[in-house]
Amino acid sequence: MYEKEFAEVQKLIEGQDQWRLRTINLIASENVLSKKVRAFAGSDFAHRYAEGHPGERYYRGTSFIDEIETKLKANLKILFNCTHTEVRPISGTNANEAVFSKLVNREDVVMANSTPGGGHISHHRMGSLGKFTKNIIDFPLTADGYHIDIEKTKFLIKSAKPKLIVLGKSLFLFPEPVRELAEICAENKVKIIYDAAHVLGLIAGKQFQDPLAEGALLVTASTHKTFFGSQRGVILSNMDDEEWRKIDRGAFPGSSSNHHLHTLAQLAMATYEMMEFGQQYAADVRANAKALAAALDRLGFNVEAKEFGYTESHQVAVNVSNLGGGERVSKTLELNDIILNMNMLPHEPLRKHDHPDGIRIGVQEMTRFGMKQDEMERIAELIKECVIDNKPVKDEVNRFRRDYQDVKYSYDDLPETTEKKPAAKSRK
Ligand SMILES: Cc1ncc(COP(=O)(O)O)c(C=O)c1O
Numbered sequence: 014m015y016e017k018e019f020a021e022v023q024k025l026i027e028g029q030d031q032w033r034l035r036t037i038n039l040i041a042s043e044n045v046l047s048k049k050v051r052a053f054a055g056s057d058f059a060h061r062y063a064e065g066h067p068g069e070r071y072y073r074g075t076s077f078i079d080e081i082e083t084k085l086k087a088n089l090k091i092l093f094n095c096t097h098t099e100v101r102p103i104s105g106t107n108a109n110e111a112v113f114s115k116l117v118n119r120e121d122v123v124m125a126n127s128t129p130g131g132g133h134i135s136h137h138r139m140g141s142l143g144k145f146t147k148n149i150i151d152f153p154l155t156a157d158g159y160h161i162d163i164e165k166t167k168f169l170i171k172s173a174k175p176k177l178i179v180l181g182k183s184l185f186l187f188p189e190p191v192r193e194l195a196e197i198c199a200e201n202k203v204k205i206i207y208d209a210a211h212v213l214g215l216i217a218g219k220q221f222q223d224p225l226a227e228g229a230l231l232v233t234a235s236t237h238k239t240f241f242g243s244q245r246g247v248i249l250s251n252m253d254d255e256e257w258r259k260i261d262r263g264a265f266p267g268s269s270s271n272h273h274l275h276t277l278a279q280l281a282m283a284t285y286e287m288m289e290f291g292q293q294y295a296a297d298v299r300a301n302a303k304a305l306a307a308a309l310d311r312l313g314f315n316v317e318a319k320e321f322g323y324t325e326s327h328q329v330a331v332n333v334s335n336l337g338g339g340e341r342v343s344k345t346l347e348l349n350d351i352i353l354n355m356n357m358l359p360h361e362p363l364r365k366h367d368h369p370d371g372i373r374i375g376v377q378e379m380t381r382f383g384m385k386q387d388e389m390e391r392i393a394e395l396i397k398e399c400v401i402d403n404k405p406v407k408d409e410v411n412r413f414r415r416d417y418q419d420v421k422y423s424y425d426d427l428p429e430t431t432e433k434k435p436a437a438k439s440r441k
Contacts, residue, residue, distance in 0.1 A: 035415075036414065037413070038379065039376065040378070041211065041354070043237070043375075044214075044239065044241065044381060046243060047423030050283050050286070053275070058278050059275035061078070061274050063271070063272070063274055067080070086098045092284070092288060094223070094226070098249055099249075099261060102245065103245055103272060105233065105235030106135045108234065108248050110263075112231055112263060114145065114263045115267065117142065121176040122150060122173050122174060123175055124179070125152065125179040127152070127363075128357060129361045130158065130184075137149070152178075159187055159359065166190075167194070170194075171197075177204040177205070178198065179207075180205060181208030181211075184357075184358075185212060191224050192228060195227060195228025199228075209233070210234050211235075213235070218291035218293075231249070233247070236283075240287060241284075245273070285424070298376060301380050301386060301388075301389050302376045303322065303324060305329055307323065309393045312396075313397065316329060317330035327375050328373060329376070332358055338369065338370055339369045339370060343355045349406045349410060350410045351392075356371045358370050382418070382420065
């Protein structure tokens with residue numbers, strides 16, 4: 014009875030698959046799975062449950078996922094040099110909620126990055142943090158808007174007495190002052206939470222600050238922005254075992270029941286790719302972001318934070334108020350198959366969130382498809398032709414993208430199954 018509608022949805026999915034391979038995707042919060050990891054989205058784990066921890070499940074039939082989850086946790090401990098890992102949150106927001114639900118009580122003061130200052134909605138009054146306290150104060154920023162004002166923050170820590178501070182953000186160009194704030198936080202018993210959703214892959218690849226080593230108590234993150242996916246969340250820490258038990262209960266049963274085992278298995282696979290290729294990938298991502306920023310600047314765009322070298326992450330922020338604003342520019346680019354988001358910039362009032370001055374660009378996905386600095390120059394030219402010269406560039410974008418279809422920094426070249434090879438050997 015619904016065959017036609019069913020087929021229509023199938024067609025839409027196929028349409029998306031084909032279309033996105035023709036586009037230049039510059040959304041800063043996305044990445045692609047390798048073909049090999051993506052192929053396991055349909056594993057039997059997609060049908061299963063496994064509450065609790067490996068070896069202590071509330072469900073039967075979990076022996077395979079137990080082994081995978083144990084390996085994943087061990088590998089994350091090596092990658093991030095930590096003693097505790099929580100891999101059950103199914104997103105970064107879910108990871109934040111697990112932490113906030115256990116550490117924040119009504120009326121507690123929490124300091125976080127404001128929305129124009131780059132903060133994420135889950136750190137906001139309207140988002141996850143706001144469910145536990147409304148006493149959220151913004152970090153004071155320096156005049157450029159991309160750095161926390163350390164002296165003013167120290168003053169606020171002493172005077173407003175926050176219970177915790179949440180560093181890390183969504184518009185995230187430069188490292189946060191974890192080391193600089195660690196001492197005063199310790200003196201005042203302020204916990205440092207570091208949201209690494211955007212930069213987890215750069216941290217894993219040793220191309221960004223190491224927040225735990227610098228003094229953060231907990232790191233929360235998504236696993237699919239600069240990390241290689243799948244779409245999930247993690248919590249990392251070196252806190253003592255008793256404190257960690259609270260966080261553990263925040264993840265389950267506090268903010269999840271089943272933890273989506275098929276994507277957990279994919280994350281375990283992608284983590285090996287990160288362990289092998291992460292350093293080179295993260296270095297290439299940073300170099301590409303800087304190259305794209307410099308090229309856009311040269312071509313006449315108002316690239317933010319020029320005096321600081323534009324960026325140290327995968328992101329570039331551009332003020333496009335002179336070109337009609339972020340909404341207009343991002344829509345025009347989308348019509349030409351260049352996909353990126355409008356974004357508020359630090360100088361803007363909150364009421365402008367629907368019509369911000371900025372766009373946020375991320376190079377991590379195109380880097381994973383093998384693009385380097387020369388390709389960044391070409392992308393900058395295409396953006397310029399599209400939004401400054403008002404020329405249609407869609408055909409050229411599609412042509413350009415044809416040469417970048419394979420996911421690099423991956424095991425995609427390995428044979429299809431793991432079983433065929435030993436069998437062939439034994440026949441010899
Ligand atoms: C800083 C920050 N934290 C948390 C999240 C939420 O992650 P997720 O989309 O995995 O829930 C985001 C998402 O973009 C983010 O930018």
